[in-house]
Amino acid sequence: MAHTYEYPRPALTVDCVVFGFDGAGLQVLLIRRGLEPFLGAWALPGGFVHMEEDLEAAARRELEEETGLKGVFLEQLETFGAPGRDPRGRVVSVAYFALVRPDRNPARGDTDASEAAWFPADKLPELAFDHSVILTTALERLRGKIRYQPVGFELLPESFTLTQLQALYEAILGRGLDKRNFRKKLGAFDFVVETQGFAGGSHRPARLHRFDHDKYEALRSKGFLFEL
Amino acid sequence: MAHTYEYPRPALTVDCVVFGFDGAGLQVLLIRRGLEPFLGAWALPGGFVHMEEDLEAAARRELEEETGLKGVFLEQLETFGAPGRDPRGRVVSVAYFALVRPDRNPARGDTDASEAAWFPADKLPELAFDHSVILTTALERLRGKIRYQPVGFELLPESFTLTQLQALYEAILGRGLDKRNFRKKLGAFDFVVETQGFAGGSHRPARLHRFDHDKYEALRSKGFLFEL
DNA sequence: GCAAAAGTGTTCACTCTACACCCATGG
DNA sequence: CCATGGGTGTAGAGTGAACACTTTTGC
Numbered sequence: 009m010a011h012t013y014e015y016p017r018p019a020l021t022v023d024c025v026v027f028g029f030d031g032a033g034l035q036v037l038l039i040r041r042g043l044e045p046f047l048g049a050w051a052l053p054g055g056f057v058h059m060e061e062d063l064e065a066a067a068r069r070e071l072e073e074e075t076g077l078k079g080v081f082l083e084q085l086e087t088f089g090a091p092g093r094d095p096r097g098r099v100v101s102v103a104y105f106a107l108v109r110p111d112r113n114p115a116r117g118d119t120d121a122s123e124a125a126w127f128p129a130d131k132l133p134e135l136a137f138d139h140s141v142i143l144t145t146a147l148e149r150l151r152g153k154i155r156y157q158p159v160g161f162e163l164l165p166e167s168f169t170l171t172q173l174q175a176l177y178e179a180i181l182g183r184g185l186d187k188r189n190f191r192k193k194l195g196a197f198d199f200v201v202e203t204q205g206f207a208g209g210s211h212r213p214a215r216l217h218r219f220d221h222d223k224y225e226a227l228r229s230k231g232f233l234f235e236l
Numbered sequence: 237m238a239h240t241y242e243y244p245r246p247a248l249t250v251d252c253v254v255f256g257f258d259g260a261g262l263q264v265l266l267i268r269r270g271l272e273p274f275l276g277a278w279a280l281p282g283g284f285v286h287m288e289e290d291l292e293a294a295a296r297r298e299l300e301e302e303t304g305l306k307g308v309f310l311e312q313l314e315t316f317g318a319p320g321r322d323p324r325g326r327v328v329s330v331a332y333f334a335l336v337r338p339d340r341n342p343a344r345g346d347t348d349a350s351e352a353a354w355f356p357a358d359k360l361p362e363l364a365f366d367h368s369v370i371l372t373t374a375l376e377r378l379r380g381k382i383r384y385q386p387v388g389f390e391l392l393p394e395s396f397t398l399t400q401l402q403a404l405y406e407a408i409l410g411r412g413l414d415k416r417n418f419r420k421k422l423g424a425f426d427f428v429v430e431t432q433g434f435a436g437g438s439h440r441p442a443r444l445h446r447f448d449h450d451k452y453e454a455l456r457s458k459g460f461l462f463e464l
Numbered sequence: 465g466c467a468a469a470a471g472t473g474t475t476c477a478c479t480c481t482a483c484a485c486c487c488a489t490g491g
Numbered sequence: 492c493c494a495t496g497g498g499t500g501t502a503g504a505g506t507g508a509a510c511a512c513t514t515t516t517g518c
Contacts, residue, residue: 015247015287017246017247018245018287019245020245020248057246059243059244060326061319063317063328084314084315087291087312087315089285089290089330090290091288091290100248100291102315102317171470187470188471188509189508193507209516210467210468210518211467211470211515211516211517212471213470213515214470215471397497399496414482415497415499416482416498416499420500437489437490438490438496439489439497440489440495440498441497442497443497443498
């Protein structure tokens with residue numbers, strides 16, 4: 009069991025593209041850098057991978073340290089390793105993308121620390137390093153993925169109205185959808201089920217629904233393909 | 237421009253899952269390891285990333301060094317970094333998948349060196365490290381990808397018969413397709429065009445076709461979605 | 465009673481699927 | 492002339508898209 013590899017090694021980081029949904033538009037969680045380089049610039053949350061630490065675990069750890077988020081949906085996106093992407097030297101970054109429900113979101117409305125903040129996905133500031141590239145990649149992935157996998161539910165509260173769900177799809181896909189067709193298609197899948205609750209407001213209350221993960225898994229394992 | 241990061245760092249490698257098509261089934265190119273650990277075992281071609289070397293460049297370099305292949309279709313797959321995946325210590329591997337045309341394939345039928353060999357994708361030997369996991373991931377990705385992106389052409393010669401193309405799709409998707417429907421759908425896309433050539437054989441010659449990359453790009457940029 | 469959002473069906477066009485026979489060549 | 496794979500069309504079912512009005516609630 010030799011201690012091999014006495015070559016110089018690139019440094020290894022993880023970065024997270026965190027998406028949220030505020031009811032109207034898709035949002036991205038950024039942090040303000042407190043260190044050089046790019047001190048004061050906005051950047052994706054992330055940091056160095058420890059020895060003996062799994063990559064996804066590193067992403068979750070950094071996410072919690074820098075934004076307080078835990079237990080979110082997280083999936084590997086792509087690894088960015090162009091020489092020169094970090095002015096300090098060779099740094100390779102494994103990027104993840106995360107989806108956060110608005111109800112378990114400590115950073116939302118966070119004003120005491122100007123360290124983490126949400127930005128509309130279509131109106132982002134300049135970012136440190138190559139983080140804009142990573143972000144664009146993540147957006148494309150999300151747009152592609154939402155069409156054939158039920159990831160959208162990770163951006164809504166546990167129970168939601170069908171109008172909210174439709175607004176989410178419209179925001180991500182960037183185009184309007186027909187209300188009756190949208191609901192008809194959902195009706196065909198039985199993994200979106202009614203709850204007993206209703207949402208309030210100055211108008212007719214909307215029935216709340218939830219995503220039934222077990223029913224979805226049962227269907228999917230039978231070679232079922234979701235498509236919206 | 238501090239020389240920061242005096243932490244211990246994981247070692248970084250690239251590994252390539254190389255797919256080929258022999259006219260009947262999907263194949264994977266493996267190499268026999270000449271070093272410990274797993275000496276003599278079959279493994280994915282790959283190796284260490286140099287400092288100052290782009291990740292994809294590293295994958296291409298290793299591919300050429302170990303199999304002689306160059307200029308192939310190559311795309312990043314996923315990064316595997318579980319602690320313990322390499323008995324020598326912490327090694328993180330960025331996996332790529334490659335598609336090679338049978339006509340520019342030096343390794344095919346290679347018998348003098350028992351170093352690289354093709355295996356049917358559904359009948360693989362035990363592999364070193366976690367390479368079986370990587371391979372399974374690559375297969376899933378290929379199956380998913382071929383349905384909405386014209387990657388299949390990267391596995392066929394420059395010009396091919398429609399029967400060959402259909403056989404390829406059937407091999408990857410793992411089910412039979414209707415000949416008339418298959419050809420009807422291709423006819424609707426005008427990026428598969430007739431050439432003047434014919435394939436020989438003891439029977440009626442088949443018209444050769446080719447993939448028109450420019451026409452495809454023109455369509456795709458207009459928001460066109462390929463689906464087979 | 466009015467403003468605001470919720471909820472609900474039908475028709476038409478198009479796409480997908482199933483299906484069987486004649487054609488061109490080499491031997 | 493026969494064996495082998497190449498090449499072609501149609502009908503019926505299913506799916507996707509367009510489209511407008513009634514209901515329920517708070518104020």
